[in-house]
Amino acid sequence: MTKKNRNKLLITAAVLFTSMTSCDSLLDVTPKGTYTTATYWRSQSDAINGVTGIYNVLLEEDFTGHAEFTFDDPSDDQYRAGDHSEDVAIENLTYDAGNAQVRFGWKWKYEMINRANSALIYIPKIATMDDAIRNRCLGEARFLRAFAYWRLMLIYGEAPVVSEDDVLTGNYNKPKVSIDSLRSMIQTDLLAAADLLPDTYESADRGRLTKGSAWGLLCKLYMYWEKLDQAIVYGEKVINSGRYDLAPTYVANFTPETSNNDEMLFAVQTSDIWGYSDFTTYYTPREWNGWNFHQPLKELVDEFEANDQRKAVSIMSPGDKINIGTTIATYNANMSETGYHFRKFSYWKPNGGLNYSLKTPLLRSADIMLLVAEAKIRTAGAGAGDAEINKVRKRAGLDPVAGAGMPALIHERRMELSGENERHQDLMRWDKAQLIDITTYYNKPKYGKDNNILVPARTFVRPKHYYFPLPQTEIDKSNGVLIQNSNY
Structure with missing residues (x-):
């Protein structure tokens, strides 16, 4: 835990520049100075701006501004390129606990958790506030805290949990908890968020989290938890709601003017004039x-x-x-x-x-449709997910499939979500479920344009490479409280 995370949340003018609206005039916020929890969280506008400050963390280069997507470099879809030496070991599966990339995003996930905890502590205490806005703000905080723990769980497996009570008592040096404990906490936050968040927004607030966002992340959580029936339940809430349909064209998700569409359940909100992301x-x-x-x-x-x-x-x-x-x-x-x-x-x-007005996609309805298709195939057999797969294929201009099994599903996810930080995690998830042999994907070289070897054959080691090591710097600061993942 960084020193920054041990202190009470400071909300500065920088926090206020990332309002999640799509209208630039509403983004021009006059700097209001520096606040502490003793002088903030007094009004409805404080609550709205404070929650906007949680979203703000997503813009960090060492979080979804770039670093999170480096964890897909081991996959068979892409080559790291660039000039970051730490990425070589990530892609080659030779990283250790001292790797800089392993530690970059850790502090920002806990910064997001810290800000969310502050919102959850103080927003209920604001005396005068519209109930719908209060609920929305609390729902956003619950979702964003869940998202930070979701990313910790996917990357590290086990990690410390810092609760509102821990903030109030200053108890930040915590041991890690099990994967199932993290999953249970994420589930609790997302179920609460789904109850609190609105279905949709007017255009001025497009990009804020909705019930569909919470249902979609619940669907993904249950897929990784191997609770396939529950994944279908919450995925179908997204699909059948009539509110989170696929964009009419695939390119609409990757065009600045249209990327905040119904399909985009969760995205990093940027604008060329105010929300730069790397x-x-x-x-x-x-x-x-x-x-x-x-x-x-x-x-x-x-x-x-x-x-x-x-x-x-x-x-x-x-x-x-x-x-x-x-x-x-x-x-x-x-x-x-x-x-x-x-x-x-x-x-x-x-x-x-x-x-920089193009939104960074973190969760799309197409992803959820394909997860529902997968869960149906795995529970009811080949062909059970054809309806969902074919809806995605139809938009891509492709003929429908019939009797699709896991190979067709794996292909479709690869094509639909290429470059969106899903492939490596998908392959590991399928390997854990013994649906594929991941070594056939990774224990071979990656080739360049001249058929030259860019990356030599890797050795994927189970279960070691299912998760990354905890940052050694955090273990050192914990004075023995934080224990390294096994195999590192």
């Missing part, structure tokens, strides 16, 4: 204002079916004409070590430069 910069070719990280491999590109409309949206391929704002440029293989870039995360302003 995410877009990392994925974009260096020649076109980016930093050249996370390049798709030919193996991924080749798996797209003919006429799959997602390919042109997702991938920059040699010869593609790309609108980089000031001109229509031609992509060529020499811009990348693999011969390709992800296209879905890059957008440019008409006068040049990257457009």
Whole structure:
């Protein structure tokens, strides 16, 4: 736990610049100075701005601003590229507890938890407040705390829990809890969030969390918990609600003007004029204002079916004409070590430069549809998930499938969610359930555009590589309270 997390929450002007609205005029917040819990949480506007400050953590480069997506580099979809030495060990499965990437996001997850705890402690004490706004704020805090623990659980397996009581008593040096304990806490927060959050928002508040956000993350939680029946229940709440339908086109999810659509259950909210995130910069070719990280491999590109409309949206391929704002440029293989870039995360302003209004997707209805399809296939057999799979395929311009089993489901998730930080976790989840042999995916090299070896064959070790080690710096600071994960 960092010193920052041991202190009571300070909400500064920076917190107030990330209002989750889609109207720029409502984002212009006058700086109000520095506050402590002794002088804040007095009014409804304090509650709204304080909760907005929890969302603000998502913009951090060492959280979803970039670092979280590095944990997908071991997958068979992408090559790390870039110039971060710590990423080499992540991709090669040779990391240890001293790896910088292992520690980067830890503090920001607990910063999000800390801010959420403060909101949950003090918002109920605000004397005069609209009940609907109070409930919404509490629901947002519960969801965002659950999301931080969700990411801790996926990456580390076991981690400490810091509750509201711990904040009030200053008890921050906590031992880690089991995976099932984390899952139970995440479940409790998400069920509460689903009760408290609204179904939808008016346009000014588009991008804030909804009931569908909580149901969707519950569906994912139950899939990782192997509670498939429950995953179907909460996934179908999303699908059957009539409020969180797929966007009419795949590209709408990756276009600044339309990326806050009904399908986007949870996304990092940015605007080119106020909410800069490094995410877009990392994925974009260096020649076109980016930093050249996370390049798709030919193996991924080749798996797209003919006429799959997602390919042109997702991938920059040699010869593609790309609108980089000031001109229509031609992509060529020499811009990348693999011969390709992800296209879905890059957008440019008409006068040049990257457009940071593109939202970073963290949870989409398409993901939930495919999880429901998987749960149905695994509980009722091949063909049981055809309706959900075919809805996703229809939007992609593809013919329907019949009698789809796990191979078809695995293919569809790979195509639909490429580059969205799902593949590595999916492969590990399926391996744990003995649906695949992950070593056949990882114990082989990754090849570049000239058929050169970019990454040598890795050795995936079960159960060691299912989780990353806890940061050694945190273990050292705990004075023996925090115990390292086994196998590290």
